[in-house]
Amino acid sequence: DGGITQSPKYLFRKEGQNVTLSCEQNLNHDAMYWYRQDPGQGLRLIYYSQIVNDFQKGDIAEGYSVSREKKESFPLTVTSAQKNPTAFYLCASSAGLTNNQPQHFGDGTRLSIL
Amino acid sequence: DAKTTQPPSMDCAEGRAANLPCNHSTISGNEYVYWYRQIHSQGPQYIIHGLKNNETNEMASLIITEDRKSSTLILPHATLRDTAVYYCIVVNYGGSQGNLIFGKGTKLSVKP
Numbered sequence: 001d002g003g004i005t006q007s008p009k010y011l012f013r014k015e016g017q018n019v020t021l022s023c024e025q026n027l028n029h030d031a032m033y034w035y036r037q038d039p040g041q042g043l044r045l046i047y048y049s050q051i052v053n054d055f056q057k058g059d060i061a062e063g064y065s066v067s068r069e070k071k072e073s074f075p076l077t078v079t080s081a082q083k084n085p086t087a088f089y090l091c092a093s094s095a096g097l098t099n100n101q102p103q104h105f106g107d108g109t110r111l112s113i114l
Numbered sequence: 115d116a117k118t119t120q121p122p123s124m125d126c127a128e129g130r131a132a133n134l135p136c137n138h139s140t141i142s143g144n145e146y147v148y149w150y151r152q153i154h155s156q157g158p159q160y161i162i163h164g165l166k167n168n169e170t171n172e173m174a175s176l177i178i179t180e181d182r183k184s185s186t187l188i189l190p191h192a193t194l195r196d197t198a199v200y201y202c203i204v205v206n207y208g209g210s211q212g213n214l215i216f217g218k219g220t221k222l223s224v225k226p
Contacts, residue, residue: 004157042216042218043158043214043216045213045214058213088155098207099145099206099207100165102148102160104160105159107156108155108156108157110155
């Protein structure tokens, strides 16, 4: 079945450590996105990519970095500069960045600080 | 800020139709109405979307009023697994970031 796979499901970070969250899709989608969700809150966009080798900052990009070397992969690195990284991280993809193309989500990675 | 208004919670009996309303009175001509749902600790699941015509798929039906200021998501035969928070959102990327603005949604509880 086609879909979006995020790993790991749970991740723990030590102070001063960078961690990388994986997102892979086999839907042949051009666009991919990273969101952050805090308890009881909506989604906030971190980064998005419309095409391979190109990505743009979202509303809360500080302390995060991404790469898009392959169409199917869009890893997110949470750097030590992100002072409040504890959250639920969601990756999504869509066929394109148009109003008529739904975003499909993975099952998320829950990041906590040790 | 979310452009939609939804009731905070609703109950539905198992096997009955669940009708979830949404107001989007400021919607503009090229904005689509999308519905997602989120079960606790999982990612949002896409359900259905539409512009002005009613839509139906294997999960649900979407009824949009003629003036497009409101819509209703219909789950025809609700099951216990349909218990989730349902989000109605208005989408207009318009050269912007592709950001989905989720409001507080409606918590649907399907009861046996």
